Amino acid sequence: MSTAFLKQLSEQLNSSQLLTDPADCHAYGYDNSTLQGQPLAVALPETHQQVVSIVQTCRRHRVALIARGQGTGTTGATVPGADPTLIVSLQRMQRILTLDPDNRLMVVEPGISNQAVQDAAAARGFFWPPDPTSSAVCTVGGNLAYNSAGPRAVKYGTPRENTLALKAVTGAGETLCTGVKTTKGVVGYDLTRLLIGSVVTLA
Numbered sequence: 497m498s499t500a501f502l503k504q505l506s507e508q509l510n511s512s513q514l515l516t517d518p519a520d521c522h523a524y525g526y527d528n529s530t531l532q533g534q535p536l537a538v539a540l541p542e543t544h545q546q547v548v549s550i551v552q553t554c555r556r557h558r559v560a561l562i563a564r565g566q567g568t569g570t571t572g573a574t575v576p577g578a579d580p581t582l583i584v585s586l587q588r589m590q591r592i593l594t595l596d597p598d599n600r601l602m603v604v605e606p607g608i609s610n611q612a613v614q615d616a617a618a619a620r621g622f623f624w625p626p627d628p629t630s631s632a633v634c635t636v637g638g639n640l641a642y643n644s645a646g647p648r649a650v651k652y653g654t655p656r657e658n659t660l661a662l663k664a665v666t667g668a669g670e671t672l673c674t675g676v677k678t679t680k681g682v683v684g685y686d687l688t689r690l691l692i693g694s695v696v697t698l699a
Contacts, residue, residue, distance in 0.1 A: 498580060501557040502537060505582075508549045513540045513588075524583045526575055527567040528630075533576035535562075535583040542588045544663065544671070552669030554582055563696045565607060565635030568628075569642055573695045586637050592616055601660070601677060606637025625652035643693030656692045664691055664699035672699060 505514055515521050515538040526532045536559065541547045554561040560581040564574035576583065586607040594603035597620040604613060610631040613624045626639050627646035638644065640662070645654040652658070661675030675681060675688040691698055 498536060501553065501559055504553050504557070505537065505539060505550065508546065508553065509539060509541070513542065513546075514538070515540070521583070524564065524567070524585060527564070527572060528570045529572040529575065531572040531575040533581070535576050536580040538583045538585055540585050540588050544665075547584065547586075547665050548669055548671060550582070550584055551665050551667065555667065555669055563637075563641075565638035565641075566609075566630075566633050568630040568634040569638060569644075571642075571695070573641075587635065589637075590635075595620070597622060599677070600679065604636055606640070607635050610634050610636060610639055625649065625658050626655045640692050641694070641696050656689050659688060659692060662688050662691055666699050 502516060518534065521535045521538050524538045525534050539550050541550060551561065560579050561584055562574055562576060562581055563584045563586060565586055567574055589605035589607040590612070591605050592602065592608065593605065594601065595616060596602070600622065602613065602617065610624070610626065610628065613636055614631065617623050625648050626644060627648050628634055628639065628644040629646065631646070634644065639655050640659065643654050643656050660677060661673070664672045664674070666672055674691065
């Protein structure tokens with residue numbers, strides 16, 4: 497199973513985006529907790545479509561999948577267990593896609609660091625409220641997964657209160673777009689807040 501699975505992944509990713517050597521994968525088997533696991537392989541997608549393809553391949557071959565950023569979490573949520581597990585590191589998806597100060601809106605990829613978002617917002621006279629202690633290195637995707645905040649959350653709220661919309665990939669490999677691009681958007685199910693803090697168990 498592993499051979500066919502890895503072969504299919506290698507057809508979707510270039511050689512620098514798929515790590516299979518146990519030594520290369522080792523660093524992706526732990527986070528800031530005391531737990532340690534060994535991934536079957538590590539995928540490093542650079543586009544949304546690559547993420548979709550990876551999830552669909554894992555589903556087809558029934559291989560467990562864990563998404564991670566920089567591994568600064570302390571709960572062990574990104575540590576693989578005993579079953580063969582693919583780690584999907586989103587660290588290369590670190591672009592700012594939209595910066596629109598007139599509408600107080602920034603659209604970013606999940607692998608961008610909290611600090612990079614802070615700096616980009618500050619240059620336009622704004623700030624991104626969530627400020628965990630690891631903000632210099634932690635990723636926005638990780639912040640959303642854990643609903644990570646920091647002392648400013650007392651006044652300004654957590655990522656859940658400061659995120660307008662998400663583009664996510666479900667376990668079935670389907671793209672899910674939630675929320676709105678406006679400050680007020682109260683119609684329908686609040687799937688954005690449901691996904692934030694779910695530690696990637698829902699998408």
